[in-house]
Amino acid sequence: MQLKYGINMSDLFKNIVSHSKEYGFVFPSSEIYDGLSAVYDYGPLGTLLKNNIREYWWKSMVQLHDNIHGLDAAIFMAPKTWKASGHVDAFMDPLIDNKDSKKRYRADVLIEDYLEKIEKKIDKEVSKAAKRFGDDFVEEKFKAEHPRVSRYVQTIGEIKSEMARCLNENDLKGLGTLINELDIADPVSGSRNWTEVRQFNLMFSTQHGSLAGGDGKLYLRPETAQGIFVNFLNVANTTRSRIPFGIAQTGKAFRNEIIARQFIFRMREFEQMEMQYFVRPGEEMKYYEYWKDFRMKWHRAMGIPESKLRFHLHDNLAHYANAAVDIEFDFPFGFKELEGIHSRTDFDLKKHQEFSGKKLQYFDAELNKNYTPYVVETSIGLDRMFLALLSHAYQEDEVPDADGKASTRLVLKLPPALAPVKCAVLPLVKNKEELTEKARSIFNSLRFSFDCQYDEKDAIGRRYRRQDAIGTPYCITVDFESLEDDSVTLRERDSLEQQRLHISEVEGVIREKTSLNTLLRSLQ
Ligand code: GAP
Numbered sequence: 001m002q003l004k005y006g007i008n009m010s011d012l013f014k015n016i017v018s019h020s021k022e023y024g025f026v027f028p029s030s031e032i033y034d035g036l037s038a039v040y041d042y043g044p045l046g047t048l049l050k051n052n053i054r055e056y057w058w059k060s061m062v063q064l065h066d067n068i069h070g071l072d073a074a075i076f077m078a079p080k081t082w083k084a085s086g087h088v089d090a091f092m093d094p095l096i097d098n099k100d101s102k103k104r105y106r107a108d109v110l111i112e113d114y115l116e117k118i119e120k121k122i123d124k125e126v127s128k129a130a131k132r133f134g135d136d137f138v139e140e141k142f143k144a145e146h147p148r149v150s151r152y153v154q155t156i157g158e159i160k161s162e163m164a165r166c167l168n169e170n171d172l173k174g175l176g177t178l179i180n181e182l183d184i185a186d187p188v189s190g191s192r193n194w195t196e197v198r199q200f201n202l203m204f205s206t207q208h209g210s211l212a213g214g215d216g217k218l219y220l221r222p223e224t225a226q227g228i229f230v231n232f233l234n235v236a237n238t239t240r241s242r243i244p245f246g247i248a249q250t251g252k253a254f255r256n257e258i259i260a261r262q263f264i265f266r267m268r269e270f271e272q273m274e275m276q277y278f279v280r281p282g283e284e285m286k287y288y289e290y291w292k293d294f295r296m297k298w299h300r301a302m303g304i305p306e307s308k309l310r311f312h313l314h315d316n317l318a319h320y321a322n323a324a325v326d327i328e329f330d331f332p333f334g335f336k337e338l339e340g341i342h343s344r345t346d347f348d349l350k351k352h353q354e355f356s357g358k359k360l361q362y363f364d365a366e367l368n369k370n371y372t373p374y375v376v377e378t379s380i381g382l383d384r385m386f387l388a389l390l391s392h393a394y395q396e397d398e399v400p401d402a403d404g405k406a407s408t409r410l411v412l413k414l415p416p417a418l419a420p421v422k423c424a425v426l427p428l429v430k431n432k433e434e435l436t437e438k439a440r441s442i443f444n445s446l447r448f449s450f451d452c453q454y455d456e457k458d459a460i461g462r463r464y465r466r467q468d469a470i471g472t473p474y475c476i477t478v479d480f481e482s483l484e485d486d487s488v489t490l491r492e493r494d495s496l497e498q499q500r501l502h503i504s505e506v507e508g509v510i511r512e513k514t515s516l517n518t519l520l521r522s523l524q
Contacts, residue, residue, distance in 0.1 A: 013332035016387075016394050017263050019410070023470050025049065025390070026264060038260030038268045045470055046386070048420035048451055050271075052516075053385055054250055056418060057273045059520055060298055061248045061378075068246035068275065069239050073227025075220060075252060082203065082219050084355035085226050085348060086320075092199040094167070094175050095258050101189035106258045107175045107197045110184050111163050116334070118152050125149050164316045172197040202255045204268075220254035225377060227251075228276045229348045232360060232373075236278075243362055243373055244287060248275040250382065262333060264383040271382040278373040280364065281346065287376045288323050288343045294523070295327060295341060295378050301522045302415045304392055310335060320347030327380075329388040338388055339380035346372040389414065393471060399496060401461060412471030413494055416514040421472045422450040423510050426463050428479040430456040439478040442488070442503060449507060450514065468493055474510055 020026040024043035028035035042050055062070050082088045094107040125146065130137045143149050159182070166174040176197040185192050208216035221227065228247045235247050250273045260266045279287050292311070299309055307330070314324040323343040328335040349372050353360040361370045393412040401407040416422070423446065427439035436456055443454040453472070455463050460477065467475050477489040488506060490499045501509060512518070 010332070012391075012394070013263075016332065016390055019394065019469070020046070020263075020390065038257060038266065040264055040267060040383075045420040049389075049414070049418065049471075050382060050386055052418040052420070053389065054271075054273065054382055056302075056516060056519060057298075057380070057382075057385075058248070058250065059516065060523055061246070061273075061275050064520060064523065065246065067241065067244065068248050068277075069235055069241070071228060071231055071235060071247050071249040072251065073224070073231060073249060075254075076208075076218050077221060077226060077230065079217060079219065080355050081226050081230060081352070084351040085229075086351070087203055087219070087222055088201070091202050091222060093202060093258050094172055094197045095200040096176065096179065096197050097195040098186040098189065098191055099193040099195060100191035101186050103186060103188055104258055105186075107172075107179060108163060108167060109259060110179055111159065111175075111182070113187070114182055114184050115156055115159060118156055122149055122152050160315065168316055170199075172199065200256075200258060202257065204254045204256050221252075222255050223253050223379070224249050224251045224272045224274045225276060225379065226348070228274065229352055229375075230356075232276075232278065232349060236362065243364060244277060244279045244283070246275050246277040248273075250274075262331075264387050265331065265333075265336065267383055270384075272379060273382055273385075274377065274379045276344075277376045277378075278362070279376060280367075281371060281374045284343045284345070284374040284376055285323065288341065291341050291376055291378050292325060295339060295380075297523055299327060299329075299338075301519055302389065302418065303413075304329070304388070308392060309338075312337070318342075320344055329391075331388065332391055338384055339378065342377045342379070344375045344377055346374050348375065349373065389418070409465055409468055411468040411493065414471035414473075415519065416473035417516045417519040419471045419473050419514070420451060421453050421467070421470060422514040423474040423476055424453045424455055424463070424467045424472050425476045425478065426454075426460060427456050428460055428477055434483055435478055435480070438482055439476075442476065442478065442506065446507060446510070450510060464491065473514060476506060 023045060025046035027041045027043055029039035029041050030036055058070070062068050095104060096107045096110065097104050122143070125148065126139055126142065129142050129146070130139070143153055159178070162178055163175070165171065166178065173196070176194065179194060180192070183192065203222050204220040206218050206220065208218050210216070228249060231247065235241065236245070239245070250271060252269060253272045254269050257266050257268055260268055277287055277291065296309065296311070300306070309330075310328050312326045312328045312335075314326070317324055321342050322345055325341050326337040327339040327341070329338040349360045353372070360372065362373050363370050390412070393414045395413055396408050396410050398406045399409050425439050425443040425446065427435040429435060439456070440454060443452060446452050453467075455466065457463070464475055471493070473493045475491040477491065479489065482488050482503075486503045487500050488503060490501050490506070490509065491497070
């Protein structure tokens, strides 16, 4: 896929990864020891951006909904939690090794990659035909009638349904047979010498200091949701909540992913932002629809266009869910899951009731009865959201340079409210003390309200470019006129428009343009 200025999608992705490192957004973890696969550290700007996304999520969920309460549960939980939730017995991925390359893969991912190749062939035929037939082209009709394409479509359907059957029935032999029948080769070595498919539990474990052996085995939570379920009554009672109400939390989760690739898309240590909404049984679909709409609105409010987001209904529902949908984002490597919205029935609360022996029920005064509430969950990975935002914001566009000639600039068009640095204060030149003093005093006053930077190194054009590259929405330039009339230039990152303002107006203007309030208000 080609982009503007000839960057293709895989180059774009590589550029984003190296840009993240170069500007201090994301570093490989423990890099001086050659890193640790699928574990990353957030640098100074990455930390700010991540904090801003988390705050946007938190305020939109907790502050804007009077019936949603916050929680910060521990990462370690009583081991029985994971037996009850099903993670000990069923949080597995089907794994396959290649005997020649010694590489390990997820069996279902190998099959999905195979399907993607057929989908690409279909796309190629479709775009060729669309060009040939022009306005008369009807994609669905073409796919149904063109002999080769319709065969591809049918093959995809058959493979998908066999894979779904194998996954649902835990038929590992069937998955292996499918891989062999499709003649799938190891993407690295090209070898077809596969082991059998085995199940692999994704939970990391460690040892509790005071208990020896199996009794002391603890798991690092693979999702934050269970901390919410086990605290359901604590929160309900202390907040005197009536159904429907929700509990929200953000925090680290850990999964021993077999293949962890694509930078911070799939990590072994990551952060989730989850909310469980407790409702009357039978009313879950109403709230499921509400949360679907609200969450999509949340993404769109950040300026992500409709064409880059879509809903994807789950083909196979987990045994505890009666509805589930993903919000997918068009990452540089294609549409992939960004967030899940799941109607989880009363499965988790009932299981915790069974395993703990404690009653986890709600007394509904209106109905005058006790019941186990149903749960609608929204669950999004903070790191994945970070990557989505960065992929959308990273752009190379053409702007006039100091001499008016067109030049390419690299810019992060982040939503101003989420940008790590809100404004930069720049004296026009460095070696004029009156200018630097004035600029510093503006900076020292603004830093009480915003994350801002002071920069006096290099020519002004280069400083603008540096701020563009980290997504700073506004630059304030202090020049010789400023010494006479206390005015400064406010330069806007995306339009490059420059506006003259009195110093006393600067803080108010930046506040209005970069405030999280504006973003939150657009959700109403
Ligand atoms: N409580 C439900 C739950 O955990 P999930 O679909 O397994 O559902 C929810 O995960 C979200 O967490 C995903 O949509 C994704 O954004 C994020 N996520 C899951 N695994 C991840 C990983 N290995 N690395 C980064 N983010 C991940």
